[in-house]
Amino acid sequence: MSKISQLFENKVHLGHRTSIGSPDMEPYIFGVRGNIHIIDLQETIKKLDEALLAIRQVTLNEGKVVFVGTKYLAQNIVVEQAKRCQMYYVNYRWLGGMLTNHKTIRQSVKKLIQLESAYEKTKFEYMVKKERLKVLREMTRLEDNFSGVKTMKGLPDLLVVIDVGYESIAVQEAKKLGIPVIGLVDTNNTPSHVTYPIPANDDASQSIEYFCKVFADEILMAQSEVAARKKSMSDKKPSVTYREASAEEASAAPAESPKAVLKQSSASKDSKTVVAKSPKAPKKPAAASKSDD
DSSP, rough: OOOOHHHHHHTTTTEEEEEOOOOGGGGGEEETTTTTEEOHHHHHHHHHHHHHHHHHHHTTOOOOOOEESSSSSHHHHHHHHHHHHEEEEOOSOOOOOTTTHHHHHHHHHHHHHHHHHHHHHHHHSSSSSHHHHHHHHHHHHHHHHHHTTTTOOOSSSEEESOOOOHHHHHHHHHHHOOEEEEEEEEETSTTTOOEEEEESSSSSSHHHHHHHHHHHHHHHHHHHHHHHHHHHHHHHHHOOOOOOOOHHHHHOOOOOHHHHHHHHHHHHHHHHHHHSOOOOOOOOOOOOOOTTT
């Protein structure tokens, strides 16, 4: 099946009503049918290839990719595909400052990790019922917001956004920090703030699942290349071999240890010093002169 047929089958070509269409999306619109914009799938394929190339490059450099999809239709799909390729995700709510105020967000993540560790050990049985329920609600809230980025260290290298209009805060923060963004852009949104915009239907579950699966597949392919590269580099490391000593060398006297050499050199220096400081021999008395005789 051709790529255009796959896109058509997954309803990628269906846009929004013409009354709410964005003028910035006109270059990506094929036509209108029943007051509905039809997206040009040739442009979709072109932009998708550019986005896949960016994902591949980031993954080959062992970078971090975050899938962002907090709308109801995308939540489960984002979690499934992000976990499949061992990447990060935000599927419940994008909190303001997750990128621009990263240090503060990490404090909340640390609190979540501490609560989870305490719950595994004690189940909070030492608390009274009211306090225990309060802590459990707090832990659930933190888990919903940060479970997908709990193990991520530092800022991501790439954002994959399902709906750039719905996730406008995430797109703005990424643009402010210079983090590239891959985003599905429907006919009612603008691609101006997205690094790699993909004109596509972002309201159908089939379309969302198709793109997330394609992104995850590309990440897995690049990860396999990274693993193969590391393995080949480890195999090429030179092996160190040691020559066995011959019978004559084994029977020879062992070499002096460094300590013995130093001790011998210091002793020789001391002997030289003693000789230099020894008193001179007395002179013989001069012979009697002839006048004394």
